[in-house]
Amino acid sequence: MNAPVTPTLLYLDNVTVSFDGFRALNALSLAIDHAEMRAIIGPNGAGKTTMMDVITGKTRPNEGTALFEGSYDLTSLDEADIAQLGIGRKFQTPTVFDMHSVEDNILLALKDDRRPFPTLFSRRTRLERERIDALLERVRLTGHRHRKASELSHGQKQWLEIGMLLAQEPKLLLVDEPAAGMTDQETADTADLLRDIAKTRAVVVVEHDMTFVRDLGVKVTCLHEGSVLAEGSLDAVSADERVIEVYLGR
Amino acid sequence: MSQVFDRRTIVVLVLLAAAAILVPAMNMLAAPGSAFHLSDHLVPLLGKYLAFALLALSVDLVWGYCGILSLGHGAFFALGGYAMGMYLMRQIGARGVYANPTLPDFMVFLNWKELPWFWYGFDWFPFAMLMVLLVPGLLAFVFGWFAFRSRVTGVYLSIITQAMTFALMLAFFRNDMGFGGNNGLTDFKDILGFPIQAASTRVVLFVASAVALAGGYLLCRWIVTSKLGKVLVAVRDAESRTRFLGYRVEHYKLAVFTLSAMLAGVAGALYVPQVGIINPGEFAPANSIEVVIWVAVGGRGTLAGAILGALVVNAGKTWFTGALPELWLFALGGLFVFVTLLMPKGILGTAEEWWERARRKPKAGVAPDALPSAAE
Numbered sequence: 043m044n045a046p047v048t049p050t051l052l053y054l055d056n057v058t059v060s061f062d063g064f065r066a067l068n069a070l071s072l073a074i075d076h077a078e079m080r081a082i083i084g085p086n087g088a089g090k091t092t093m094m095d096v097i098t099g100k101t102r103p104n105e106g107t108a109l110f111e112g113s114y115d116l117t118s119l120d121e122a123d124i125a126q127l128g129i130g131r132k133f134q135t136p137t138v139f140d141m142h143s144v145e146d147n148i149l150l151a152l153k154d155d156r157r158p159f160p161t162l163f164s165r166r167t168r169l170e171r172e173r174i175d176a177l178l179e180r181v182r183l184t185g186h187r188h189r190k191a192s193e194l195s196h197g198q199k200q201w202l203e204i205g206m207l208l209a210q211e212p213k214l215l216l217v218d219e220p221a222a223g224m225t226d227q228e229t230a231d232t233a234d235l236l237r238d239i240a241k242t243r244a245v246v247v248v249e250h251d252m253t254f255v256r257d258l259g260v261k262v263t264c265l266h267e268g269s270v271l272a273e274g275s276l277d278a279v280s281a282d283e284r285v286i287e288v289y290l291g292r
Numbered sequence: 293m294s295q296v297f298d299r300r301t302i303v304v305l306v307l308l309a310a311a312a313i314l315v316p317a318m319n320m321l322a323a324p325g326s327a328f329h330l331s332d333h334l335v336p337l338l339g340k341y342l343a344f345a346l347l348a349l350s351v352d353l354v355w356g357y358c359g360i361l362s363l364g365h366g367a368f369f370a371l372g373g374y375a376m377g378m379y380l381m382r383q384i385g386a387r388g389v390y391a392n393p394t395l396p397d398f399m400v401f402l403n404w405k406e407l408p409w410f411w412y413g414f415d416w417f418p419f420a421m422l423m424v425l426l427v428p429g430l431l432a433f434v435f436g437w438f439a440f441r442s443r444v445t446g447v448y449l450s451i452i453t454q455a456m457t458f459a460l461m462l463a464f465f466r467n468d469m470g471f472g473g474n475n476g477l478t479d480f481k482d483i484l485g486f487p488i489q490a491a492s493t494r495v496v497l498f499v500a501s502a503v504a505l506a507g508g509y510l511l512c513r514w515i516v517t518s519k520l521g522k523v524l525v526a527v528r529d530a531e532s533r534t535r536f537l538g539y540r541v542e543h544y545k546l547a548v549f550t551l552s553a554m555l556a557g558v559a560g561a562l563y564v565p566q567v568g569i570i571n572p573g574e575f576a577p578a579n580s581i582e583v584v585i586w587v588a589v590g591g592r593g594t595l596a597g598a599i600l601g602a603l604v605v606n607a608g609k610t611w612f613t614g615a616l617p618e619l620w621l622f623a624l625g626g627l628f629v630f631v632t633l634l635m636p637k638g639i640l641g642t643a644e645e646w647w648e649r650a651r652r653k654p655k656a657g658v659a660p661d662a663l664p665s666a667a668e
């Protein structure tokens with residue numbers, strides 16, 4: 043395909059989504075660079091998850107532009123196309139394939155031909171086995187590889203889902219509340235893992251946990267009522283009057 | 293390939309092979325009157341059960357593994373049956389009541405002068421067999437293409453599959469459709485030149501049913517143990533997650549639904565020569581629901597359970613309709629409620645659990661994976 047015409051990997055401009063007249067996103071604009079990590083904060087209902095829905099093709103915006111690599115119009119592609127372009131997503135509530143083993147969860151996510159017939163005849167290659175081993179090691183689930191995903195703890199499921207995301211080899215990872223329901227140690231480890239991932243890929247993280255966001259040490263965008271309220275370093279954003287008012291709170 | 297042949301699969305194949313040998317032997321070799329003799333009328337009855345088992349298998353493939361609760365598989369079964377029935381009608385030739393060499397009796401009766409175009413080719417067995425696969429497959433493909441693309445799922449999908457089979461039933465009841473109206477197709481004389489009523493033909497049909505069931509079972513096993521099979525289960529358990537991994541879910545559903553409809557068509561084609569008739573009643577919505585009950589009773593998502601359920605429920609049905617005909621539907625309903633409430637894994641799942649527990653008890657302290665198993 044064409045070389046990117048803009049330096050930005052993800053470009054949202056003037057995106058509006060309304061549900062029966064209620065504007066979940068209101069003229070939202072946002073740009074994410076190649077291999078940039080961005081933290082998104084904002085009160086409940088600010089539109090953070092809806093933004094990810096728009097980027098991944100789950101929700102069609104009523105208005106606005108959403109471009110990936112400057113040339114792909116995300117508003118006209120479906121979920122499978124967008125995933126194959128290289129956008130991976132972790133859901134707010136961990137979503138893994140409960141009845142499959144941990145290993146098979148990763149296998150299903152591995153970048154590969156996604157069409158039914160090639161999938162039917164697909165045999166696990168040595169390369170794939172090594173990829174699976176490496177990914178399991180990275181999300182610390184090697185010892186659990188043969189267990190059913192349903193048996194994992196909440197935190198382990200979150201990590202498995204991050205492992206599945208990595209298996210897709212996406213250019214952009216959208217990670218919705220990865221630290222929710224984790225212990226302090228797990229939260230810190232997750233921040234480490236994401237920082238490491240962001241060395242080679244763009245990562246957008248939605249999180250309410252301020253310690254976690256501080257750990258990430260990246261540019262922060264605060265959403266409120268469907269638009270950007272403030273953007274900048276965490277210190278600058280958290281000093282913003284309006285952010286304190288609507289989010290960080292009294 | 294090694295995963296295909298797990299312990300269950302070996303048991304299924306061994307039992308089917310045993311049936312394919314014992315039933316003919318007991319029917320043809322054992323002297324009538326001996327305790328081992330299987331009477332002539334039981335052979336097609338058992339063959340019919342095997343055809344039903346193949347139908348149940350096809351439903352388990354889509355429902356048990358991909359979460360598509362089809363309540364319309366009876367239609368695919370009936371269409372396969374009609375394709376076979378049309379071949380058998382053409383074999384009657386001039387031996388019908390009206391002795392018309394080209395037109396089946398019902399067409400003569402309706403005063404038709406020539407064979408409708410869609411009957412062409414059905415006198416040739418290979419063509420008819422192709423239609424057994426293609427007609428149900430094509431219907432499933434077109435139906436699925438619209439339904440899955442519009443992301444119709446769950447109970448809505450089940451309802452439209454019921455509507456589909458109901459609509460077909462009404463259509464096939466009409467005389468001007470050209471399929472014999474409410475009488476359907478019957479009075480068959482022979483198949484591939486062999487008299488259809490002969491004991492030897494019935495034995496061959498039984499063996500063919502066993503072979504088809506074994507083949508269908510292996511095909512399904514191969515699919516569910518492949519990576520595609522894992523994708524199907526992923527779709528069943530977390531459809532949108534699967535989409536966000538980049539799988540085009542509707543294509544997977546369409547592929548498996550179409551294949552499953554073809555299996556159901558084969559089952560119908562085996563059923564018709566053994567019962568000697570196919571009529572629009574086979575499209576009745578209740579028939580499709582019954583198939584789902586067989587699968588649930590045997591154990592959904594296990595393949596072998598679908599076969600077991602079809603055999604057990606149909607044997608029960610034969611006994612009940614002989615002994616207490618008016619109670620059969622209550623018994624079936626009761627069985628379904630009992631199984632869903634108390635045996636969610638069906639007969640097979642529950643029996644296997646008991647078996648494992650019974651084996652483990654005497655050797656307390658032995659790790660479960662140290663137990664010998666025929667798997668792999």
Ligand SMILES: Nc1ncnc2c1ncn2[C@@H]1O[C@H](COP(=O)(O)OP(=O)(O)OP(=O)(O)O)[C@@H](O)[C@H]1O
Nearest residue numbers: 061065066084085086087088089090091092093134
């Ligand atoms: N499908 C939908 N139909 C109607 N309203 C919706 C839908 N999806 C989201 N909303 C509304 O849009 C608003 C934004 O929701 P969203 O889930 O994006 O918030 P969020 O920022 O992710 O919040 P949280 O921090 O609680 O996860 C909410 O008021 C929500 O109720």
Ligand SMILES: [Mg+2]
Nearest residue numbers: 090091092134
């Ligand atoms: Mg959210």
